Amino acid sequence: MEAWAIRSRWVVLCLLAMGGPASAGPDSDMAARRQAMVDEIAGEVRMTSQYLGRDRLDSRVLEAMGQVPRHELVPERQRRYAYENRPLPIGHGQTISQPYIVAIMTDLIEPEPTHVVLEVGTGSGYQAAVLGRLVDRVCTIEIIPPLADRARADLARLGYGNIRTRTGDGYYGWPECGPFDGIVVTAGASQVPPPLIEQLKPGGKLVIPVGSRFLTQQLLLVEKGEDGELRTRQILPVRFVPLTGGH
Amino acid sequence: MPQSNPRPPLVSLAMASGAALAYQLQLVRLFSIIQWHHFAYMIISLALLGYGASGTFLSLFRRPMETWLGQAYIACIAMFAILALPAFLLAQSLAFSPEELLWRPTMIWRLACIYLVLGTPFFFVACAIGLAFMGWGRQSNRIYAADLTGAAAGSVLAIGLAWTLNPVAALSGSGILGVLAAVVAALETGRGRSWMTVMAAAYLVATTVLPAPQLQPSPYKDLASTLQVAGAQTRAVRSSPYGQVTVVTNPRVPFRDAPGMGLKVTAEPPAQLALFHDGDFASTITRDSGDGADLRFLASLPSAAPYAVASPGRVLVLEAGGGLLALQAKYLGAKQVTAVERNPDVVDLVRDDFAGFSGDLYGSPPVNVVRAHPRSFLTSDRRDWDLIQLPPSGGLGGGASGLFALTEDYLRTTEAIESMLDRLAPDGILAVQAWESLPPRGSLRLAATLVNALQRRGVETPGDSIVALRSWQMAVILVRNGRFGLADLSELGEFATTWGYDLAWYQGMPREQAQGLNRTQEPWLYDAITAFIASEDNFTRGYKFDIRPTDDDQPFFNNFLRWRTLPETVRILHSGGMALLEAGYILLLATLVQAALLATILILLPLVRSRSCPPGLAGGVKRGRTAAYFGAIGFAFMLVEVAAIHRFTLFLGEPLMASAVVVSTFLVFAGAGGLAAGALAARFGARATARTGAVAVVALGLAWLLVVGSAFDAGAGLGTAARVALVVVVTSPLAFAMGQFFPTALGALSEHAPALVPWAWAVNGCASVTGAVLATVLALALGFDRCMLVALALYLVTLFSFPVVARGSGPFAPAIDDT
Structure with missing residues (x-):
């Protein structure tokens, strides 16, 4: 009997390890974990300053990251991981980005309270929620209907009144909502859709992650000058220098 | 019993x-x-x-x-x-x-x-x-x-x-x-x-x-997530040993594949069908309704750069896939386009099933589609071309994250590039593309390979024959059979400015010009080509990734791992550095470690149960010999097989055919060798048979290494059946000799120490499985020919480790330490 009891305990432990359901804990606990996550992001940004061109993020961005309840925007079974600095599966073959990457992408478009921002790829709604705390209006488009429906409901439940959602093809942007001071394309793309460039205001910034769903390899920042001229900058979001030389 | x-x-x-x-x-x-x-x-x-x-x-x-x-x-x-x-x-x-x-x-x-x-x-x-x-x-x-x-x-x-x-x-x-x-x-x-x-x-x-x-x-595979999008429908599924090809359409959210397209391009591609290979995105079939306006985007892609400086009449497209580059050549006025694609299902789908959609691209002039491995096509076809197009290797994501590290790529080795250069008409252009990862890897290795190939062909000033362009996600390197003149550079500069690209290198270009519209922290491609042209190896030696040219003996184009970079990558794994991990090689090593650990446990487990050991075997001498012998032949067999498959891949033109022919030949003739060994052991004794066999295997293996290249050069012009027959003739003596090791020793064990028979089976099984993984590791590190030499050295181990030390001359004579 004893042997069987030990074995059944192992089975339970293994099931838990394989991703069984778990409770998320009280709100105060969540707030503390959220703050720890923000502190971790700030530390990593300092380490990647050479590539990012800055050694700290806008304090408003970090503040927003510290306010958005990420655990409310991930599937129930992922809640206990919500404030770990890593991407999480949200179903339908999609992920919610690593908070560190979300913070950098948000910072790169230099959001201001008067800005209007377009997001292509709503996903869980987390990026939109962070932007929603920083700018006047966020318009977000999701291509997968069930994800769009869920994000719309979650964002409404959490009281984000300045976020407009739409289900559909992000290629053509959202002209009625623009022009935009910033555009965040959260889904990797084989090209930068020309209509998005067109809907970007002079002086606006567009950012796209490149890579797979769990691994962001680089960020592409497209800057539209006041004269309408375009420039791109490829950013490696990691401290990995120098590439050559005596090391 | x-x-x-x-x-x-x-x-x-x-x-x-x-x-x-x-x-x-x-x-x-x-x-x-x-x-x-x-x-x-x-x-x-x-x-x-x-x-x-x-x-x-x-x-x-x-x-x-x-x-x-x-x-x-x-x-x-x-x-x-x-x-x-x-x-x-x-x-x-x-x-x-x-x-x-x-x-x-x-x-x-x-x-x-x-x-x-x-x-x-x-x-x-x-x-x-x-x-x-x-x-x-x-x-x-x-x-x-x-x-x-x-x-x-x-x-x-x-x-x-x-x-x-x-x-x-x-x-x-x-x-x-x-x-x-x-x-x-x-x-x-x-x-x-x-x-x-x-x-x-x-x-x-x-x-x-x-x-x-x-x-x-997996829901994270390209096909699975594509089918999640509203409007996506599967139009066709084909399966063959080359893989499963799936065709998907989406009228509501169209595919818009325009690889590397510049930021200033405003044209939208027409409707496309997406092709997935084993669930990973491979290429697209672009609709050609006959209205040229729909295809305007083709003139602005990075792959159109050679058309800015020439009007090629004869175009060869390698790895043609769904036909985008062939369609581009047709659209831009080529008179004769040959598209080479190895997957027969892809050819059939474009040519037959979706002929109406593709404008009969693969079924009507000027395009002629050839079903072949591009490397074997280059060997067998002797025509000259005004333009040879080689599309990028792998996907944008996978290529940069190291997932293709283990894939043998015979189209991007120095020898392959040389054969492409050989097929260029005077002033003809070879255009090769590579995805631009960050930090760059593939584009730099490609540049190194191109310069190396030019130097090996005796081109004294290779810099005069090379021009590179880049967009934010793709590099295109043009190599001319001749020189690029000032007028060419001017045309290319205008092409780049118009569509949003940067000239990344040409002879005499100022370094700061490389950081134009698309900026990176350093102009790595410029610095790399400059170093390669000057034959300075400081850049290559100092770079954090391995960007040396590959060759046919180590054709792993996408393996960029440098061991000295690994500790740094591991340190920054969770702060954005995960994508820098060369995942393919790491996974291979993880597999080897896991296999080795499990194999060790499986082999040692019976030894802790002493009662499974019969009297007279407790001394361990036989167990040690048994382990060494059956382990060595298990490892060696797999190493030889993997090396042989590699050597025949180019000769037979297809990895699939090489695997089928080589594996079958080895199994059949090793089995025949095993049968013959029974008779030989009965006459000369098991140990003597095994030792003679070991010497024969080493001699045949060395001869095989020396002769096989020449034999295949001589047989290059033969038909498929004759080439298969030649492979069988060359391989069968070695396989026959290798086949005697296992049954000879197991028969002797069965006679004198039957308790060790299942254990020998365990040792051999574990070694064979681990050996298959080890073979890939060694091939990556040393090359396939040295892999064969390691195998022959392992066979020499059997000279000193036959598990039964027999008295007398009979095959089943009692062992010396048996009671």
């Missing part, structure tokens, strides 16, 4: 062995579809340790197994057949996400469960083979021959099934063959005939009546 029935169950054994090999190959196919082929390789490699586990089990439970040997033999084959399909279905239901493994280490438990579940069928079929060796060990040469011949037939069967059935049905076919093997086993042993007949009937009925199981691909 030898069996009272003097005739070993050879037919059922061969059938079971064939079913197991077919099952193994089908599993690799299936896991390539539902996961990624690198993980398929790892998962199946580990599951094959079921072979080693069977020997361990038989060692530990030798006595009851001997008592019930006939029944156990039949039951094991039946269990393999029964579990074959359910094991796969259970394994695929364990939601395992490889990339998540890097973030979430507990995912390892699911991986372990998959190993366990998939290892079970292999365990049972290997138990059956091990039991045959235990029961009829004195006829081990006949059993060995049946085992290998059956496996050879199984490999042919697997390819046949892959051509005719979908992958799940093909897997069921392996199970059915296993059931039939169980029935034949019952007939051969005279036990349980009624039971087996009933079971087989029930199995066949169940297979027919039950609904066909569905594949559950």
Whole structure:
């Protein structure tokens, strides 16, 4: 009997390890974990300053990251991981980005309270929620209907009144909502859709992650000058220098 | 304990062995579809340790197994057949996400469960083979021959099934063959005939009546996530040994594949059909309605750069896929376009099924499609071309994250580039593309390879013949059979400015010009080409990734790992550095470590149970020799096989054909060698036979290395059948000699130390499985020819480690330390 009891305990432990359901804990606990996550992001940004061109993020961005309840925007079974600095599966073959990457992408478009921002790829709604705390209006488009429906409901439940959602093809942007001071394309793309460039205001910034769903390899920042001229900058979001030389 | 029935169950054994090999190959196919082929390789490699586990089990439970040997033999084959399909279905239901493994280490438990579940069928079929060796060990040469011949037939069967059935049905076919093997086993042993007949009937009925199981691909695969988008529909699915090709359309959210398109391009591609290979995005078929305005975007892609400086009449497109570059050539006025594509399903789909959609692209002039491996086409076709287009290798994501590291790429080696340069007409242009990862890797290696090829061809000023452009995601390097003049550079500069590209290098270009519209922290491509042209190797030596040119002996274009970079990458793994990890190589090493650890446990486990060791063997001398001997031949056999497959891939033109021909030849002739060894051992003694065989293998192996290149140069112009025959002629003596090692020693062990027979089976099984992984590691590190030399050195070990030290000249003379 004893042997069987030990074995059944192992089975339970293994099931838990394989991703069984778990409770998320009280709100105060969540707030503390959220703050720890923000502190971790700030530390990593300092380490990647050479590539990012800055050694700290806008304090408003970090503040927003510290306010958005990420655990409310991930599937129930992922809640206990919500404030770990890593991407999480949200179903339908999609992920919610690593908070560190979300913070950098948000910072790169230099959001201001008067800005209007377009997001292509709503996903869980987390990026939109962070932007929603920083700018006047966020318009977000999701291509997968069930994800769009869920994000719309979650964002409404959490009281984000300045976020407009739409289900559909992000290629053509959202002209009625623009022009935009910033555009965040959260889904990797084989090209930068020309209509998005067109809907970007002079002086606006567009950012796209490149890579797979769990691994962001680089960020592409497209800057539209006041004269309408375009420039791109490829950013490696990691401290990995120098590439050559005596090391 | 030898069996009272003097005739070993050879037919059922061969059938079971064939079913197991077919099952193994089908599993690799299936896991390539539902996961990624690198993980398929790892998962199946580990599951094959079921072979080693069977020997361990038989060692530990030798006595009851001997008592019930006939029944156990039949039951094991039946269990393999029964579990074959359910094991796969259970394994695929364990939601395992490889990339998540890097973030979430507990995912390892699911991986372990998959190993366990998939290892079970292999365990049972290997138990059956091990039991045959235990029961009829004195006829081990006949059993060995049946085992290998059956496996050879199984490999042919697997390819046949892959051509005719979908992958799940093909897997069921392996199970059915296993059931039939169980029935034949019952007939051969005279036990349980009624039971087996009933079971087989029930199995066949169940297979027919039950609904066909569905594949559950990872939701993170390109195909699965594409089908999540509103409006996506599957238009066609084709399956063959080349993989599964799926065609998807989406009228609501169209595909807009325009590889590397510049930021200033405003034209939108017309409707496209997406082609997925084993669930990964491969290419698109672009609609050609005859309205040229729809195809304007083709003139602005980076691949259109050569058309800015020339009007090529004859264009060769390698790795043509769905035909984008062929369509571009047609649109831009080429008079003769040859598109080379190796996957017959892709060719058929574009040419036949979607001829109307593609404007009959592959079925009408000026495009002529050729179904061939591009490298073999370059060897066999002697025409000259004004433009040769080579598209980028792998996907944007996978290429940069190291997932293609293990893939042999014979189209981007120095020799391959030389053969392309050889096919250029005067002033002709070779245009090669590479995805721009960050930090750049593929584009730099490609540049290094191009410069190396030019230098090897004696071009004195290679810089005059090279120009590079880049967009934010793609680099294009043009190499001319001649020189680029000032007018050419001016045209290219205008092309780049118009569409949003930067000139990245030309002879005499100022460094700061490389950082125009698309900026990176440093102009790496400029710096790299400058260094390559000047033959300065400081840049290459100092770079954090391996960007040296590849060659045909180590054709791993996408393996960029530098060991000295690994510690730094590991340190920054969770702060954005995960994408820098060269995942393919790391996974391979992880597989090797896991296999080695598990194999060690499986081999040592029986030794801790001293009662499994008969009196007289406690000294350990024989066990040490047994382990060394059976381990060495297990490792060596796989190393030789892998090296031989590689050497014949270019000669036979196709990796698939090379694998089928080489594996079958090795199995059949090794089996024949095993049979012959029985007679030789009876006449000259087992030990003498094995030693002579070892010397023969080393001599034949060295001769093989020396002769094979010349033989294939001479046979390059032969037809397919003649080339296959030549491969068989060249390979069979070596395979024949290699075949004597296992049965000769096992027969001797069976005579003098039968308790060690199952343990020897375990050692050999573990070594063979680990050896297959080790072969890939060695090929990456040393090249295939040195892989062969390592194998020959291992065969020399057998000279000093024959497990039975015999007195006298007879093959089964008593061992010196036997009581």
